[in-house]
Amino acid sequence: MTGKSAVLATDLSTASETMIESETGLNCLSRIGVDRIHLVTVVPANVHSGMPGIDFEKRRKRGLRRYRETVEAAGFDVETHVVRGTPHRRINGIAGAVGADLILVGSRGKSPLENRVIGSTARNLARTTVVPLLVDRIERGVDDPETVRRHLFKRTLFATDFSENAERAFETFEYLRHATEEVTLVHVRSPKDDTGDEGDVEARLGELEDRLDSWGLEARTDVRRGDPAAEILAAEREHEPSTLLLGSRGRSRLRRLLLGSVSEEVVVNATGNVFLVPPPRSA
Structure with a gap:
């Protein structure tokens, strides 16, 4: 595998610390070919260094130094970036500038506030990212949180509507397979639905099974009926995958919020990790 780089976005919160200090998670990144990590923290534009008793930039630089030591000890080359501005815009900007292959962000999962289910930065990144985005779910409501799923890609649930972007998401198994053991293929x-009759659907899923088998991955299929987002989330509850993989824009031609409505609902409501693969930048 050629070396890959990842932007790991942190706000120095407990959730971010848990994500960075997860030895299993870092090992999963190494297994899929990541060898360089860019640690990024963004000082909000409305926070000023002259505010009484507060020096956010110095505090964040100290925090990044500690994180850098942890990540370097795991065998990665590391660069740190302390920038100012709107978090998701600056994170996307750095990912583009350094040619990152993916962005990783931690999320404390479902919030008691119904309309703020995941952190605003994670949600905004899900809507706007131009490189694959991994939302690493962290326990909430406890003083010493753990990652919700220990392994990032060991058991992957891949949701497909057979669209071009679903195929693009499937192609990530070319490198995810090095950290994956089993895959559940879900079609709703x-x-x-205009994807053909049941025989056509089974045949298309069978082709995907064969490709996974050629990579040494165990695969199974799950064909469901109903609302796509609701059924994908139901499949996640049933199969309990490490990560749910899908394209960030499917068959719909409506570009609501720059993210397919199904993808957004899945990111917001999934229990575990979600790996979103966006269309090419030119799209």
Whole structure:
């Protein structure tokens, strides 16, 4: 595998610390070919260094130094970036500038506030990222949180509507397979489904199974009926994968919020990790 680079975004919170100090998580990144990590923290534009008793930039630089030692000890080359501005915009900007292959961000999962289910930065990144985005779910409501799923990609649930971008997401198994053991292929037949009859669907899923088998991955299929987002989330609850993989824009031609409505609902409501693969930048 050629070396890959990842932007690991942190706000120095407990959730970020848990994500960075997860030895298993760092090992998963290494196994999929990541050898360089860019640690990024963003000082919000409305925070000023002259505010009484507060020096956010110095505090964040100290925090990044500690994180850098942890990540370097795990065998990665590390660069740190302390920048100012709107978090998701600066994180996307750095990912583009350094040619990152993916962005990793921690999330404390479902919030008691219904309309703020994941952190605003993670949600905004999900809507706007131009490189694959991994939302690493962290326990909430405890003083010493752990990652919700210990392994990032060991058991992957891949949701497909057979669209071009779903195929693009599937192609990530070319490198995810080095950290994956089993895959559940999920397709949801909705009332407006135009992907063919059941025989066609089974045949197309069978082709994906064969490709996974050629990579040495155990695969199974799950064909469901109903609302796509609701059924994908139901499949996650049933199969309990390490990570749910899907394209960030599917068959819908409506570009609501720059993210397919199904993908957004899955990111917001999934229990475990979500790996979103966006269309090419030119799209």
